[in-house]
Amino acid sequence: MPTIGFAFEESIVSTPRLPIGRCTLLPLLDPSRMSLERIVSRVTSNQSRKLAVGKGYLDEQFCQVEDLQDEASPNFVEEVVTLFFKDSGRLMSNIEQALEKYPRDFNRWDTYMQQLKGSCSSIGASRMKNECMSFRDSCGQGNVEGCMRSFQKVKREHAVLRQKLESYFQLLRQAGPAGAATRPVM
Amino acid sequence: MARKMIRVLLVEDEEINRVVARAALKAAGGGDVVDEAENGEVAVQRVRDAAAPYDLVLMDKQMPVMDGHEATRRIRGMGVTTPIVAVSSDGLPADVDAFITAGADDFTSKPLSKEKLGVILAKFRLA
Numbered sequence: 001m002p003t004i005g006f007a008f009e010e011s012i013v014s015t016p017r018l019p020i021g022r023c024t025l026l027p028l029l030d031p032s033r034m035s036l037e038r039i040v041s042r043v044t045s046n047q048s049r050k051l052a053v054g055k056g057y058l059d060e061q062f063c064q065v066e067d068l069q070d071e072a073s074p075n076f077v078e079e080v081v082t083l084f085f086k087d088s089g090r091l092m093s094n095i096e097q098a099l100e101k102y103p104r105d106f107n108r109w110d111t112y113m114q115q116l117k118g119s120c121s122s123i124g125a126s127r128m129k130n131e132c133m134s135f136r137d138s139c140g141q142g143n144v145e146g147c148m149r150s151f152q153k154v155k156r157e158h159a160v161l162r163q164k165l166e167s168y169f170q171l172l173r174q175a176g177p178a179g180a181a182t183r184p185v186m
Numbered sequence: 187m188a189r190k191m192i193r194v195l196l197v198e199d200e201e202i203n204r205v206v207a208r209a210a211l212k213a214a215g216g217g218d219v220v221d222e223a224e225n226g227e228v229a230v231q232r233v234r235d236a237a238a239p240y241d242l243v244l245m246d247k248q249m250p251v252m253d254g255h256e257a258t259r260r261i262r263g264m265g266v267t268t269p270i271v272a273v274s275s276d277g278l279p280a281d282v283d284a285f286i287t288a289g290a291d292d293f294t295s296k297p298l299s300k301e302k303l304g305v306i307l308a309k310f311r312l313a
Contacts, residue, residue, distance in 0.1 A: 061297050061299070064210075064297075064299045064300065064301075065206060067213070067300065068206070068209040068210060068213055068300065073209065076209060079205070080202065080205055080206060083201060083202045083205060084202050087200065087201065087202050111248070114248060114275070115199075115200060115248075117275065118200055118203060118275050118296060119200055119202050119203070121275055121296050121297045122200075122202050122203050122206050122296070122297045123202070123206075124297075
């Protein structure tokens with residue numbers, strides 16, 4: 001039985017586990033269970049999601065969004081995330097233009113950043129949201145340099161989050177739907 | 187006896203927030219009919235022109251054209267008694283007070299979730 005160096009998610013399949021060293025891989029006793037590759041993909045995608053949550057990129061709200069996904073909306077999470085990146089790209093472009101065209105217009109800058117912060121909150125993008133809040137604090141203090149610094153951090157967090165979520169969804173797509181019936185590859 | 191259809195007006199300018207709120211409303215059992223308005227002016231129009239009264243209005247604070255405070259004032263000015271719940275990410279006491287003064291019945295913070303909406307629906311006996 002192959003070993004993989006990370007923990008697994010118990011909810012993936014319900015067969016009993018065989019502890020092997022520091023990690024565990026669930027046995028494929030039932031031909032209707034997922035193939036080995038798909039289990040690995042699903043475990044990896046869950047680990048990827050856990051890491052993103054554990055490191056503060058995503059908070060509990062992301063889990064709430066996941067809970068809203070059901071059979072009637074099987075791609076809800078990915079649709080919401082896609083919408084987030086579309087919206088946030090637009091809002092960040094607005095902010096960038098405002099920083100350039102409207103110097104020291106803290107009210108305008110703050111209004112745009114509040115919208116971006118709201119979007120971040122909707123999907124649980126907590127680190128990005130925190131940087132949005134830093135920007136707004138700087139607006140409140142009339143601190144131009146602080147705003148510029150914070151905005152760079154917002155952009156950085158946005159890029160990192162996009163990368164993490166793209167990896168997560170790619171792994172999920174490879175894994176396929178949970179419990180899908182395929183012949184196991186041994 | 188068949189359960190009455192719950193009609194909700196969701197007033198929110200950001201599409202992503204509307205998408206999540208709509209799904210959370212449905213999950214909380216209150217999403218039978220969900221109309222949307224992207225700003226306060228459209229919300230006032232929707233309320234005025236609605237074929238049947240809404241059971242609940244969820245009102246964002248900061249929106250272009252007309253904000254949530256003003257929209258709430260105008261809806262109350264029309265004699266509409268539908269429960270209006272203000273929704274804002276700030277949640278400062280001054281914000282809450284301003285909404286209540288304008289005529290809102292309650293306040294909740296963003297982001298909206300199935301749990302928060304469940305509490306709101308139960309409070310106004312819509313669950």
